[in-house]
Amino acid sequence: MIDELARAENAVASCADAAAWALSERDLIAVLDATHRLQQRLAAVQLAAVRELDGRGTAVAQGASSTTAWLRHRLRLDVSAARRLVGLAASVDVAPPGVREALASAAVSVEQARVIADTAATVTASAGPEVAEKAVGVLVEWARQFDPTLLRRLGARILDHVAPDLADAAAAAALAAEAARAARDRHVTISTQTDGRLRLSGTLDAESAALLRAVIDPLSAPTDPEDTRCAGQRRHDALADVCRLALRTGELPENGGDPAQIVVTTGYDGLTRQLGAGALDVGLRLTPDTVRRLACDAAVLPAVLGGAGQVLDVGRQRRLITGPLRRALVLRDGGCAFPGCDRPARWCAAHHIRHWADGGPTSLDNAVLLCGHHHRHVHQSDWVVRLGDDGHPEFLPPAWLDPDQLPRRNHYHRRT
Template sequence: MALVLAEVQQLGVAAAGVAVAPLWQLSDTELTESLRAARWLEQVARFVQARLARQGDARGLPAAQGYRSTVEWLRAVLVLDRGPARELAADAVVLDHPAVAQAVLDGDADLRQAVVIAQTVDAIPADLAGAGGCGVSGAGQIVQDAETTLIGMTGRLPVNQLRRAGERILTYVAPQVADRAERALLARQEARADRKRGLTLSVPIDGLVYLSGVLGVEDAATVQAALHPLCRPVIGDKRSSAQRRVDALLEVCRLALRSGELPADGGEPPQLSVTVAYDPLTQALGIGTTDTGMRVSADVVRRLACDARILPVVLDGKGQVLNVGRRRRRATGSLRRALHVRDGGCAFPDCELPSRWTDAHHIRPWTAGGRTDLANLVLLCRRHHSIVHDPATGWKIRIGPDRHPCFIPPPTIDPTQRPRRNLYHLRQ
């Protein structure tokens, strides 16, 4: 058996023994130092994996064993998902930088930090001649100084912060060429972002559609500017930051649909169509199917039916079309403007969202014969629209004697169920 294999196996046995050793005897200091030592051990073991993966690639083992790439080979040999396999293959870049590799082996840097350092110094332009008197030898010195400086930062900066420092490393080590090199770097990054940008939506999996994408810096700034006003934390809002961002994205899309400025789709304004099974005897709605083939519950259908851009296609029990929407359902034109004037924004008690971020909700559901007129409509933001459509919340709406909407809270919020109004918009 080769020496390397035997020693790696012996280390594995020793580490497995340590893994189940009692820890109660350790002092606080010893526990902390043991944690650091275990982390160093992990990084050294990963370094060994990177070396072995590099050697396998150099020998052509992936192709010889029928794999299309080193990543696919690592996935099969180590039973890894694509992400970890790709990361392991990328770790090999550290091996081209002896000083960086030694920092990992000495415990001064973890492997992810080392990869960032290697990628950063590799991105420094090789030709810095003519800038501040730097020639070929000067460029080499700049690379060495950058590498040394970044290694010195590993004790203080985690990976993301180290990457940010790397983006401006020439400002530290070679300010005379930093501006020119940064312009060249940004040009390369922008060109790469333009090629790599993209957005995908998965097919529904257990009721969830996974959205993933890659944006350039400029694109991301545009998206953040649109989302930020809609996803700021609000007192009493129990949504996570991620949930606030996705709700903000949906609001931006709904606003775009309501604006009437989107290009026509199939000769008509963009809209969401829902096919709904309908029982004329019970007047009950069944499960709906969107025009993208996604199934939604009857509760979702009822909520969507309030939106001005929803066009239900109602079927009877035999699947025959009974009605392709009712255009009078849509609160548009002068009716929508009247709602804006009356409600001022989301009419739910003390919601601050303006009219442009609201749906026109039918107090008596349109699917139950409710009319599309001012006396049966109220403006609600998407969050409060969902609340009033959920019977479990217990909120009810009625139009008061002055023809303005009142909200009756459930007994759990107010035992007297005294009607409430939005005082925020009434102050405007």
């Protein structure tokens, strides 16, 4: 299989160097069709590999918290794309064979295969595998004419065509399955952009969507004729208002032992002269005006850094003795320090590099932030944690994973 894929890769590479401008319009259309067919055939092979790797537990054995996290790191995908890949591999694996065959023969696209697999799962639950196989055959034929959106709409009443006597009962089952899919697919993704802003995306189930609208709509409604904000800007500001209201309740859960709070960092030289630009403990940059405004209505804890980024002093709160050390860890590591993990600091615990039971001190030089999964993994595996020459954590993989045991670092939380 590897040899065949290598030959296919070489063939595609030779096509990539060809001059598309020299082709006729008819030939260009043929190229488009051929590349599309090839994409679907390759997708079938990739999904089979993903499903087998997932079944073997390869990702967890190599230190990742899940196959999704492992694929994201290895293939440099965003987390939603990695999640879709794992989900589709699982759906196609349990679907009737016709779904895999259709994808491998390029009779359907990847998204059409997803729709057919989901529909087949619903039909199997309500009418059995034999009826599901018939439904797959009909949907594959329809896929020649309809895109995934229309195909899903038609699939909702597929039993009218393949098993009319079961259609009414199956309709109720389909509604239940749709509710289960909505619960499964619900997610919110928060992505940091290069300029420090955040991009929000995701899918809410019906109940959560109703809650969000009930809160956001009145706060984002235009009430002032002189308000020049567009609808998207009003919704943005309404979401910020909701977050401020939540912070003021005092009922939010703690983050790793600290109450909800803001940590602003600034260089030591700038601090001795005047307040300059600041950075939150999650790495986002703030203007001086924003820092001063936040200081008016929030508990801002000063954290002073030296020229090389060492933590010289961290604002103290009397409520928790370990608060300053944890804030220093957050400033240094940013989140889970294990290579390839993007879990934020609020999901992490402090791990003693030299274990407490072995006499290791509770200090910044002997601590590293790890999420729950990687905290357990480091304790139970042969990974070695140490601080590099620059004072930041690095991890030595076990020899079976990397015979050279070259140190690895986490790059998801870097601020520079």
